[in-house]
Amino acid sequence: MKLEIRLCGFGGQGLILASKLLSQAAIIDGKIATQYQTYGAQVRGGTVKGDVVISDKRIDHPTVIKPDMLVIMSQDAYKKYGNFVKDDGIIITDPFYVKGIEREHIEVPFYETVKEELHSTLPLNMMIISFLAKYTNTVSEESIKKAVLEKIPPHTVEINTKALEIGAEFGEKFKK
Amino acid sequence: MSNAKLVQGDIACAMGAIDAGCRFFAGYPITPASDIAEEMSKLLPMVGGKFIQMEDEIASMAAIIGGSLAGAKSMTATSGPGFSLKQENLGFAIMAEIPTVVVNVQRGGPSTGLPTLPSQSDMMQARWGTHGDHEIIAIIPYTVEEVYYETIRAFNLAEMLRTPVILLMDEVIGHMSENFKRPDKSKIEIINRKFPTKTPEEYFPYDENEGLVPPLAPFGKGYRYHVTGLAHDKTGFPSTHEESVKRLMERMRDKILNNRAIIDKCDIRKEGNEEIGIFAYGSSARTSIEAIDNLKEKGIDVALMRPVTIWPFPKEQLLEFAKGLKKIVVPEMNFGQIVGEVKKYLSDDVEIIPLNKYTGRLITPEEIVDKILEG
């Protein structure tokens, strides 16, 4: 098994942290993972991407060339990275941020959901990784939770845990 | 469950430095090496060590030489433009024989170039960046784990041989994160510099009678002596006397060349039946390994030579590796710096095929596979 995931969007959405947490969770599960990011000109606001590779065995070439899963969280990121995905790869977009996609893709309302259910968009990234873990069946829910709890400040535990639960629900729902 | 953690290359370098016993770091911020400085500023005071952000890279290199002379294992870390600025004082450390570790996380150049993108274009600068004839040790790890262990080895070699050691990484190796388990302290070998066994009256800091690497007394421990970047005799005082210059130059050369057994490190993966080989280092070696796996599936066996110590150049190992090979592909993220060395030592019987990329992007496994299939 080798799965390459790319999260792209704009700075401030927490996607780079998300890519790190997803990799860390995979490692807690006993897998091999790499993580690598590209920053735009500015850390806040510019286009960013966080790449994750999860595998059962050693990962050689260190970065993602064409991902198996491409999560797009901004129109600019779509323009920049939308064409780079494996032939049988899956594109996931948030309809709140990305519109007018011609290729086959799955729309997951991450933004609207966290906003409505949690009255905050901060845990958006948490919902995404939890979704991905469930949807791809590669990372366990416990490990995601463990990786997240190691990194976040105590007062955000409740809201982030909620976001993880919602993400997992959605992951299950969108799985065919 | 595993107890490995997701660790970034730059952070592993800082961990390795701390575990090697580094207690002084001086640096100046530059992408993609700043994470090393940031981590050192946090870790060093926790172990009683010291960190300072100097006014530039010239000062950083100077400060670590001073720190090392005062007795602390010392390191600086930088990238291209800063590595250029360090060159004069790097030469001072070579001439005065002061152990130091200099990290260069390579990014695209020349000049400010590509600050956030990888390259391997300072390979020759590491070899010949400072003026004057000299030998140098440069190490180029290819994984986060290897960054940690090779940082420790860089300190060991620096302290053992009284010389600066250059640790070359690249933006990807520095910025990427992957599985790493910090080993138990008891599992790592730490080598400290030799302290003089002689009394201060009998001590000479550059005494040939002490072998190729005379012991170095830290300043302030009762051994008063002189250190200069001028050519000097065994006492450390300037001398232009031909015989003494010759002895100094040759000893400094030989302490590297005669200690190749401990300096050299090469990862060779060869079964013996291959006709094609790849000579690759750093992140390009990772790509090469993936390409080799892909080619194996196609029924093509390809051997790999991955120098971990790139300077001094592994000539003997290359000659051995090339035996039986018809061609050797040399992928590099530059115009072809190391391929020149490979060509230098091999006869025309082996075809040397450079594969170069200088756009700040990693070479891909596909590009290597294509190169091998096409030729």
Add this chain to the structure above:
Amino acid sequence: MDTDTKLKYLRTEKLPHIWCPGCGHGIILGALLKSFDKLGWEKNDIVVVSGIGCSGRTPGYIDANTLHTTHGRALAFATGIKMVNPALHVVVVMGDGDASAIGGNHLIHAARRNIDLTAIVFNNNIYGMTGGQYSPTTPFGAKASTAPYGNIEPNFDLVELAMGAGATYVARATSYHEAILEKYIQNALLHKGFSFIDVYTTCPTQFGRLNKIKSPIDNIFMLRDKAIMKSKAEKMSPEEIKGKVLIGEFRNDKEKREYTELYDEIIRRATKKEM
């Protein structure tokens, strides 16, 4: 007696020194050696660091831990030494070009940090070693081998520079006024923090030759004639002061915290895991 005290800290076997007859550098060296003796400092605890230039040869004659570095970078090397072993007395001797041209950046930052180093500039207003090229302290209009028509660059006042940068002890002396020089060096050595002395001195071989100040003794008289005590100058008119070099102690601030002490506090906090 005088000779004896100098000899005590001198590497006599390294004599004769390389300096020209009438060069002021030797006088500054003498004052430094006598100051060590006055303070009774242990040789093993003294580090003397220099850059490159005629002044850069000074440490070679001192029986201490001595380091002759690269041009302009002495303060940066010294910073590393002091950081790693704050118990050492670290003295940095520099030429004017060394300290204020190529090493100007290190000077202002060492001063700003207030790290406990004593910096002494052997300021002969010229690049002595390389043959009399103009330096940042060459007076406007003076001749230099690279200013054959006269220097058109305004010159640095190194005392102002050091004060502006945050040095906590700042003084100027000359190699003519030996007693004053010695006193300031001792004050500087005892000062906790960055201490700075600009020593106005002679280079008969280059500055004197190019500016028609013929004999070594005339060069030394130039110091005498140009220098006036700061306290005296305060009572003089601007016209009277014009072209003069003010000597005296310009700052002696004991309040500002010293760098390595502040860093020790960082270590205390870090080892207690307080961020």
